[in-house]
Amino acid sequence: MNTITTVVRYVLLAAAACFVLGLHLMNHPARARRGNQLSAAGMIAAVAGVLVLIAGSGTITTTGWIVAAAAVAVGSTAGLYAARTVQMTAMPQLVSVFNAVGGGAAALLAVSDLTGAGAAGVPARVGVPAALDIVIGAVTFSGSLVAAGKLQGLVPGRPLVFRGARAVNAALGGVFVLAGGWLLARPASVAALVVLTGAALVFGVTMVLPIGGADMPVVISLLNAFTGTAVAMAGFVLDEHSLIVAGALVGASGGILTKLMADAMNRSIPAIILGGFGTGDDVAPAGPGGGAPVRAVTVDDVAMQLAYADRVIVVPGYGLAAAQAQHELAALAETLQEHGVRVDYAIHPVAGRMPGHMNVLLAEAKVPYPQLKEMDQINPDFPQADVALVVGANDVTNPAARRPGNPVSGMPILDVDRAKSVVVIKRSMGHGYAGIDNELYTDPKTGMLFADAKRGLTDLLVAVRAFVG
Amino acid sequence: MIIAVTVFVLGLLVGFEVISKVPATLHTPLMSGANAIHGIVLVGALLIAAQAHDLLGYLLSFAAVAFASMNVVGGYVVTDRMLQMFRSKS
Numbered sequence: 001m002n003t004i005t006t007v008v009r010y011v012l013l014a015a016a017a018c019f020v021l022g023l024h025l026m027n028h029p030a031r032a033r034r035g036n037q038l039s040a041a042g043m044i045a046a047v048a049g050v051l052v053l054i055a056g057s058g059t060i061t062t063t064g065w066i067v068a069a070a071a072v073a074v075g076s077t078a079g080l081y082a083a084r085t086v087q088m089t090a091m092p093q094l095v096s097v098f099n100a101v102g103g104g105a106a107a108l109l110a111v112s113d114l115t116g117a118g119a120a121g122v123p124a125r126v127g128v129p130a131a132l133d134i135v136i137g138a139v140t141f142s143g144s145l146v147a148a149g150k151l152q153g154l155v156p157g158r159p160l161v162f163r164g165a166r167a168v169n170a171a172l173g174g175v176f177v178l179a180g181g182w183l184l185a186r187p188a189s190v191a192a193l194v195v196l197t198g199a200a201l202v203f204g205v206t207m208v209l210p211i212g213g214a215d216m217p218v219v220i221s222l223l224n225a226f227t228g229t230a231v232a233m234a235g236f237v238l239d240e241h242s243l244i245v246a247g248a249l250v251g252a253s254g255g256i257l258t259k260l261m262a263d264a265m266n267r268s269i270p271a272i273i274l275g276g277f278g279t280g281d282d283v284a285p286a287g288p289g290g291g292a293p294v295r296a297v298t299v300d301d302v303a304m305q306l307a308y309a310d311r312v313i314v315v316p317g318y319g320l321a322a323a324q325a326q327h328e329l330a331a332l333a334e335t336l337q338e339h340g341v342r343v344d345y346a347i348h349p350v351a352g353r354m355p356g357h358m359n360v361l362l363a364e365a366k367v368p369y370p371q372l373k374e375m376d377q378i379n380p381d382f383p384q385a386d387v388a389l390v391v392g393a394n395d396v397t398n399p400a401a402r403r404p405g406n407p408v409s410g411m412p413i414l415d416v417d418r419a420k421s422v423v424v425i426k427r428s429m430g431h432g433y434a435g436i437d438n439e440l441y442t443d444p445k446t447g448m449l450f451a452d453a454k455r456g457l458t459d460l461l462v463a464v465r466a467f468v469g
Numbered sequence: 470m471i472i473a474v475t476v477f478v479l480g481l482l483v484g485f486e487v488i489s490k491v492p493a494t495l496h497t498p499l500m501s502g503a504n505a506i507h508g509i510v511l512v513g514a515l516l517i518a519a520q521a522h523d524l525l526g527y528l529l530s531f532a533a534v535a536f537a538s539m540n541v542v543g544g545y546v547v548t549d550r551m552l553q554m555f556r557s558k559s
Contacts, residue, residue, distance in 0.1 A: 012512070019506050020483055026499055027490040033552040036502050040545040043509065047541075050512045060519040067527045068518040071534035078535075079543025086547065091497060094547060098504045098540050105510045105536035112517045112529040125470045224500055231507045232480075236473055238513050244473055245480040246509040252484025253503040257496060349493055356496025363554040370557055374493045 004056045011049035012242040018042025019246055023253070029369045046242060075101075088364045089321050092220055092354040093151045099220070099227045100144035106230035107137025107200075110237050111193055114183070124184060129236035131180040134193070135200045137230035142204030144223045150213055151353060157213030169206055175199040207273065213353075214433040215272050217261040220354050222269070225254025257355045264349035266401075266411035292437075294429065297447035299456070302423050303463035305447075306332075309386035311342045313378065315416055317351050319392020319426075321361050323453035329391060330365035332461045339468045344371050346378040346388075346414050348396040379415045388419035390440075392453050394432030400439050407434040422446040425456040498551045505544025511537035 018038050025035025054060050086094045110133040149155035179196035182189060211219055232247025262269050306312060314333060320326055333343040345367065351358035359372050382388060390397055397416040401408040416422055417440050424446060440446055449456055491499045514537045518530035
């Protein structure tokens with residue numbers, strides 16, 4: 001090992017340390033931005049170090065430099081453009097696309113390494129991770145693109161189930177084993193590589209298509225964990241420890257988030273992957289319906305109720321984001337606060353299309369983060385709230401979850417029904433994803449304000465201002 | 470090999486330890502930040518590009534480097550964009 005190589009090794013180690021410290025700093029919103037910048041600095045150092053290493057080793061051709069430079073320019077421009085212009089509501093799609101390209105790059109890396117190996121072949125310690133890298137990377141690539149398509153509405157969000165899907169998936173699993181074995185026996189076999197990659201790409205599609213739009217937070221987290229694992233496998237192939245550390249970190253992060261999301265939805269991970277339960281973003285039938293009587297209230301009733309309250313807890317759900325009404329909600333909350341009302345936001349873990357999505361949407365609407373309360377933190381406070389204002393949330397507020405024997409049984413919920421009074425802004429009595437009546441709506445202390453979230457909140461803001469002004 | 474596996478296992482454990490302390494409020498930036506970290510695959514892609522010497526090799530390394538660059542640049546920029554929106558006061 002010459003001096004340059006040694007120095008670059010230490011730089012890569014420092015970069016890995018920056019990634020860990022950067023993630024550590026993310027434990028508080030006040031430090032998180034610095035953490036991300038530290039992580040980025042580590043990344044720049046790692047890439048610079050490797051470029052020095054490549055220049056020093058002299059194996060790269062002039063064409064190689066041109067190809068690499070052009071690829072960096074193209075990729076960076078695309079990434080920068082997407083990152084700068086994306087709407088916060090479209091964040092899950094973007095993260096999915098980044099998962100796709102990360103997994104794709106890891107898979108291509110292994111393909112490239114194997115095709116370059118020549119007739120001599122590679123030892124099993126390279127061949128096995130290479131085959132795993134190709135499978136996981138390619139599954140992540142196609143699966144993430146389908147997930148992004150579903151979130152963007154390019155692919156129907158409802159579960160697409162076709163006959164014999166399980167048989168196809170099982171057959172693909174068999175293909176992985178056979179093609180993987182073939183590849184290990186003859187590493188330079190292009191046919192084996194093509195079969196393995198092709199089967200993995202198809203598997204990614206058949207895995208995600210049957211999963212409903214509402215289950216996307218789990219799917220994105222899982223694909224994130226997959227990408228991390230693929231990158232770690234790429235690290236084994238190249239014997240690059242920085243890739244292994246980074247991949248393991250991301251694998252752990254994706255794994256934790258997958259578990260949290262599945263728990264918050266009261267679903268097991270296998271049940272989600274087998275699919276066919278969740279639905280798309282259905283438009284509920286208009287007008288009140290259902291069995292038990294509900295109490296409809298007017299905008300002026302609610303405005304008075306809110307203005308006289310000491311404490312209001314807002315419960316936002318995905319419907320709020322779908323209606324793009326987070327700015328109206330934030331303006332209403334601010335008006336109430338100026339009037340002396342204490343306002344907090346109760347955020348359920350799955351309020352949105354990816355973990356923590358609702359917090360970002362509210363942060364964008366300039367809601368200060370100390371007002372954003374997690375479920376366990378806010379639940380004991382509901383009995384002290386004069387009004388709980390529910391906008392666009394449904395199943396996560398259903399008290400039926402505390403009883404056994406129904407589709408939401410056991411699901412962690414926000415204790416909205418324990419507030420002194422409840423106001424629900426909703427277009428209709430339509431069902432949530434679980435497809436059952438929400439008992440909160442028929443509670444005598446609940447007033448239903450039938451309106452579109454954006455319209456309702458705008459009217460409410462005008463009414464409150466008139467009332468307190 | 471055993472060293473690489475040791476690094477992997479320790480990396481997983483550190484990851485679990487560090488990430489379980491991140492509050493739910495920051496889960497979206499956490500995921501996109503972690504996303505940017507797996508952009509380290511760019512380092513691998515560049516090493517592969519350095520070995521390429523035929524058309525197939527150039528094509529594969531072009532795609533790998535372009536994908537990885539998109540991942541790393543986009544990931545960090547969008548995470549920063551989200552995190553600067555988190556304010557303690559309005």
